[in-house]
Amino acid sequence: MELRSLEEQLALFSVAGPSASQNNVDSTFSDNLSLPIHRWFRYSAGFSATWAKQLIEREKLTGRHHVLDPFAGSGTVLLEGEGSDVPAIGIEAHPFVQRIAQAKLYWRQDARLFRKYALSILKQAEALGGDPTSYPRLIQACFPPESLSRLDTLWEAWQATADASPLSELTWLALCSILRDCSPVGTAQWQYVLPNKTKARALDPYEAFCTKVYLMADDIARRQRSHPGPQARLYRADARDCALVPDGWADLVVTSPPYANNYDYADATRLEMTFFGEVRGWGDLQAAVRAHLVRSCTQHVAPLAHETGRFLSNPLLEPIRTELTDICEQLEAEREKHGGKKPYHTMVAAYFSDMAHVWVALRRATRKGALVCFVVGDSAPYGIHVPVDRWLGELARAAGFASYSFEKTRDRNIKWQNRKHRVPLHEGRLWVEG
Ligand SMILES: C[S@@+](CC[C@H](N)C(=O)[O-])C[C@H]1O[C@@H](n2cnc3c(N)ncnc32)[C@H](O)[C@@H]1O
Structure with a gap:
């Protein structure tokens, strides 16, 4: 299919x-x-x-x-x-x-701690330069240099503290999940990436990341208000x-x-x-x-x-x-x-x-x-x-x-x-x- x-x-x-x-x-x-x-x-x-x-x-x-x-x-x-x-x-x-x-x-993590952790990554990213030129051609074709620079800073900042902990992995997911939304080309939900197609709207990486982190933290808090059930x-x-x-x-x-x-x-x-x-x-x-x-x-x-x-x-x-x-x-x-x-x-x-x-x-x-x-x-x-x-x-x-x-x-x-x-x-x- x-x-x-x-x-x-x-x-x-x-x-x-x-x-x-x-x-x-x-x-x-x-x-x-x-x-x-x-x-x-x-x-x-x-x-x-x-x-x-x-x-x-x-x-x-x-x-x-x-x-x-x-x-x-x-x-x-x-x-x-x-x-x-x-x-x-x-x-x-x-x-x-x-x-x-x-x-x-990892939704059982403390929502406030997660938000704090992820937003500190964003803060560190904002202080970095970002290098869009080091990415493979596919990635360069999918993002304008400005966006790719910002994504690169987020990635760099995340790596600097990455430790495979749940907070670190949740933050990785926040970054992972905004990539397609930040691309102005054909990277919709299907499998094939179409650099020659354009999207109506692409998000700014920092804004998208921040929005995603807040959404995830809200979801975490909301889910924790109900009975948690056994951990899968x-x-x-x-x-x-x-x-x-x-x-x-x-x-x-x-x-x-x-x-x-x-x-x-x-x-x-x-x-x-x-x-x-x-x-x-x-x-x-x-x-x-x-x-x-x-x-x-x-x-x-x-x-x-x-x-x-x-x-x-x-x-x-x-x-x-x-x-x-x-x-x-x-x-x-x-x-x-x-x-x-x-x-x-x-x-x-x-x-x-x-x-x-x-x-x-x-x-x-x-x-x-x-x-x-x-x-x-x-x-x-x-x-x-x-x-x-x-x-x-x-x-x-x-x-x-x-x-x-x-x-x-x-x-x-x-x-x-x-x-x-x-x-x-x-x-x-x-x-x-x-
Ligand atoms: C149709 S998707 C399942 C999607 C899932 N129901 C969901 O809601 O996300 C089938 C999944 O099987 C995985 N898969 C393929 N071969 C597998 C294997 N040998 N063992 C376990 N998973 C496998 C694929 O990577 C894919 O994620």
């Missing part, structure tokens, strides 16, 4: 699902932007906090009290688990995204083994995995990671980010095209192997007709191989009778339909879950609509039980 598609994935879905008779909630990720703490960073891959909360609350009534999100992203489920007073564990493999989510979970745990780890989750710990899994649709989570944070010097350019994203993730984009698997057969031979793929192999062969043949020669066949094989491991890990980490909800959509690379939800359901059953059903929440055809086909796609909730 690219551009809007992940956002739309978040198109909120009524809670519904097995045994549900809940009112539909019709909202999208943009709702999170008005919610305290969720709004600190706009993660376009995130889903609706309101929906997650409703699901958690509903399942609490049925005795499901331990929530797991193996693809925790920006921490939506974890924050709502805390708010609903249930223990929650999250796993996120993208190092930069995990850091953002972890910083959001977030691990920078891999959903394919859920290694840090105790056996049988979870009875509710609420998550949205990557889709098999070529969305590149590494590219989604390239602007921020480049600004902070974590990558110098696109070429660094493979080792810094993609290497840790489920393989769901062709950039990730490009060096592995010759290993497609190995992925397909994963014994866990047995229930879907015949169909999957057929689709992969079609994709490999189709590839020859396209200039880009994208290795979708490898991507799809690797994706299901990875997700088969996720199901095995989830079976181990959940107790019997657990409920799992995956917000997910299908895809059609090169116009060849991949029945993602059905295959994921089959893999879940093979891993030991009792049943699955799919609840469509909307039709879509985003990624492929400008291409030569019109394969109807959908998105919704895969419910797995047992």
Whole structure:
């Protein structure tokens, strides 16, 4: 999925699902932007906090009290688990995204201390010179020298006192979250940075930082006025083994995995990671980010095209192997007709191989009778339909879950609509039980 598609994935879905008779909630990720703490960073891959909360609350009534999100992203489920007073564990493999989510979970810090700490960074920044010339070309193309100078001073001042403490990390998040707002070019919420496009309005870095710090401090104070709930745990780890989750710990899994649709989570944070010097350019994203993730984009698997057969031979793929192999062969043949020669066949094989491991890990980490909800959509690379939800359901059953059903929440055809086909796609909730 690219551009809007992940956002739309978040198109909120009524809670519904097995045994549900809940009112539909019709909202999208943009709702999170008005919610305290969720709004600190706009993660376009995130889903609706309101929906997650409703699901958690509903399942609490049925005795499901331990929530797991193996693809925790920006921490939506974890924050709502805390708010609903249930223990929650999250796993996120993208190092930069995990850091953002972890910083959001530091909302238990003293609001006044945080404000004081962050504003002292601003004060120090204002006394510095700032050097816009040392940044990679992407960053220089995204910010006018004056803005980049100010961002640089904030970054320098932050580094001077950085100590990985919660206050330091919250302040890092404040800086991280204003970058796109301070750029006058096409750095909207989607993954691709478009230096040739312009925005109607770009914020001044010092003003934006100050405003963000006040907003965060207000949110912290507001959240602390309600019952805090148990502290959620977030691990920078891999959903394919859920290694840090105790056996049988979870009875509710609420998550949205990557889709098999070529969305590149590494590219989604390239602007921020480049600004902070974590990558110098696109070429660094493979080792810094993609290497840790489920393989769901062709950039990730490009060096592995010759290993497609190995992925397909994963014994866990047995229930879907015949169909999957057929689709992969079609994709490999189709590839020859396209200039880009994208290795979708490898991507799809690797994706299901990875997700088969996720199901095995989830079976181990959940107790019997657990409920799992995956917000997910299908895809059609090169116009060849991949029945993602059905295959994921089959893999879940093979891993030991009792049943699955799919609840469509909307039709879509985003990624492929400008291409030569019109394969109807959908998105919704895969419910797995047992
Ligand atoms: C659709 S997003 C989830 C967004 C989340 N629901 C939220 O509200 O922020 C999927 C996430 O899975 C993460 N991911 C991909 N591969 C992973 C893996 N092997 N283990 C854990 N997380 C992974 C991606 O980095 C991405 O943040």
